[in-house]
Amino acid sequence: MASRRALRTGCARAVSAAVLAMLCAPASAQGLRTLHVVTLSMTADRTNVRLGGDFHLTIHARVREHVSALDELVVPEVGTMHLLGDERRVRRGPAGTDVDETLTLEPIDAGSFTLPGAFLDAIDGRTGKPTRFTANAVQVTVGPAAPAAGNRWLRRAALALLGLLVAAMGVTLALRIAGRGRGAAPVAVASVPLLASASAAPRSVVRDALAAYCTAPSSDTLATLRGAVLAAAGTAPGATTRDALAATSDEQLRATLRAAEAATFASEDARSTAKEQFVETARGWLK
């Protein structure tokens, strides 16, 4: 606990979010280790705390194997607390390995809180099956702040800017490490192309896109025009023609959608005709 005082400096609070995110993240996506888990428990040194005070939450795990670390251990979500510090002790003995993870937490809201049990996923050495071992939950009651702690919030506000900066750096570093561990370039993953039924783009958007395409025909203006037609049917970006066809019963718009598809994906020799048909059907729908 020697590091505790140092951690209570300003940047510690800000780093806490990044540290907690890393602690709470599931272990690597590789296969699970086989472990004989003997004990997994969670205790708090104080269960009645005042705002401005702190307490220690200790997670104790004992496994029969000799391990150097227990990366599988996932600490509970402590969204209503600041993480001031984190200390891990690993002791190897004849009966196996004892791991103690001690979190120093500071409540930020008054009330009664139940901290869900920490858990670890492993292949159970007894049964050979993937199993989630879960520790007991811990309940903590947080009372109002002591009178002397009144200016504590001012100090927090002053440190918030610095904290945000450090947290951003921490998250960036964590993401970089995670990306390196994967060994493959990440793919740009967009949101699910859900139907946005009530947000059909107005005809004016299609009209503008059509005018832009007719003025300067290019693959970009064609894509913009097709996107406007898809949106007019009530679909979000990333949807397909079938999604749009399912979203509208307007026969002229449906014909325009089909023409847009042909104009976009047909082979070069067939595309010029398809583009003309697309423009014609789009004009027909706009009338």
Next chain:
Amino acid sequence: MSTPRAVLGALRQTIVGQDEVVESLVLTLVAGGHLLLEGAPGVAKTLACRALAAALGGMFRRIQFTPDLLPSDIIGTRVFDQKTAAFSTVFGPLFANVVLADEINRAPAKVQSALLEGMQERRATIGLETHALPAPFLVLATMNPYDAEGTYPLPLAQLDRFLGKVIVAYPSRDEERAIVDRFGGGEPPLPTGVATLADVATWQHEARAVFVDPKVRDYAVDLVRASRVAELVAHGASPRAALALVTLARARAYLEGRAFTVPDDVRDIAPAVLRHRLAYDDRIAIAGTDPEDVVRRIIAAVPAP
């Protein structure tokens, strides 16, 4: 010349429901690949394969995979003829146009390898001679997901040889009633003479000429790459999956009478292409997540062009 749609129609006359299975069979035929069918016993996996073979008029062979099967049982062997005092070749059931490998996971690895080598190379070696397998050559393999005791699961590298995998689900109540009505009085005749082997060769040639826009190609590649970074997936799909997506998308466009592929072609066949190519993290069992949901999430996460 007949069309793939005619074969599709003939199969639908025989098989009640199972639209995805029937369409996948025809798509795989047009694409020139092989298909894995997984389903409980009695859901018309074998009947669908037999109906396809009958519709084409090609040679159909069924191999029931068992633990004591030997590679020579499927490829063939050399036998000594005492009359001529010479060895002659006896071809195994692999030398057919449509081969049904029933319960492929019940045979040991060396038999699976012999079959899969034939699927990949489209030829088989008997003794010192290498023989080309007939064209078209289509392997339809079935697996039962339940009786896993005493089976030999196919490794990912071998599963990758299959263009797609379809799940043959139980029929709906109405479909099951229709099955009882249709098959209660005995098995109806299978469709015959719907198409010829020459027709199939033409379809395969024409399907290969279907245009794939770079945007559609990139969409297929992005789907495969997304599978490698997906949650709960330990090993994603290989580059062969991207090829399979584009090949089947071409076949689908051809089946629908289009000369070009569209993103819907890729998205529709993506589950069949991806589901058997992913190795899942052990946490999928703990989370109780259906692997099909993981595949669906991968597909939903990649925007179509």
